[in-house]
Amino acid sequence: MPSAGVPPKSRREEYADATRQALISAAGELFASQGYQQVGIEAIARSARVTRGAFYHHFADKAELFDALVGALQEQAAAKVQAAARAAPKAKRISAGIREFLEVCCEPAYRQLVIETAPAVLGTARCREIEEAHVYGLLIDALVGPAGHNEKARANAYLAARMIGSMVCEAAQLLDNADDPVALKAEALKLVESMVGTLTPDKSRSGSARK
Structure with a gap:
């Protein structure tokens, strides 16, 4: 309505x-x-x-349509990540969001179109714009936590979010041909969550995803 x-x-x-x-x-x-x-x-x-x-x-052309498609896929991904984070206890929201993002990255269409094809068609800069308007934006906000007004904290969160997101995307690609994808996924999540703990202070780890 x-x-x-x-x-x-x-x-x-x-x-x-x-x-x-x-x-x-x-x-x-x-x-x-x-x-x-x-x-x-x-x-x-x-x-x-x-x-x-x-x-x-x-x-205007096929590339412009592809841009809209990637934006739609990233919007859908962000909705899934946000829902997973909100459903988790406050202290576990970042981890829950990352776990859901890995699941999204493992979806064949998302992996092929967003992770593999988009950088070649749209360019790295445009892909980052779309990412940060959706999934990466959620992660940045969650990592900043209560220090969101602090410019340095936001810059650090941006870097951490980019690194964490890259790890998740790379893990999803490796899982496609893994001999034991279940074990590899578990190990990947352990490594990513360890990185979250290393790159963020305790007060940020308890922050929630964007509302």
């Missing part, structure tokens, strides 16, 4: 939103199954059951 004071969307706006989402969903399925380079705009439009004209109404 629309929020109080916000006029409901017109049918044209609802149709436009549905078309945009259909294109993002179709692209996600095709890119995951065939690879980004192998999929053309015509195939995406056909899979979404829209015209090429409709595609270009929403996106």
Whole structure:
């Protein structure tokens, strides 16, 4: 339902939103199954059951659509991480969020599109912008904790979040071909949580994820 004071969307706006989402969903399925380079705009439009004209109404090119797809995947990942953190006891929220992030990174589509393909298509700088608007932003806020107003604390938390996130993503890629993925996952989590303890003071470790 629309929020109080916000006029409901017109049918044209609802149709436009549905078309945009259909294109993002179709692209996600095709890119995951065939690879980004192998999929053309015509195939995406056909899979979404829209015209090429409709595609270009929403996106300038395939790269812009991919950018929107990565943003959507990161938004979904952040929602899962946030839910896991909120469900955990206060002192365990960072660990719970990291564990959930590892689970997300192990999802084939996320690993392929966000971790492996996105840096090559969108560039490292743009990938960082999207990450920090979603999952990494949650981790940074959690690591800063009550010292959020302190510039130095936030800079340290940023560095720690980037390092921890990189470890999680790397672990997810290693798990794909591991002889014993269960054991490797447990060891990876132990190492990441140990790093959290090393990089953050006690008062930050008890901080909660962004609300």
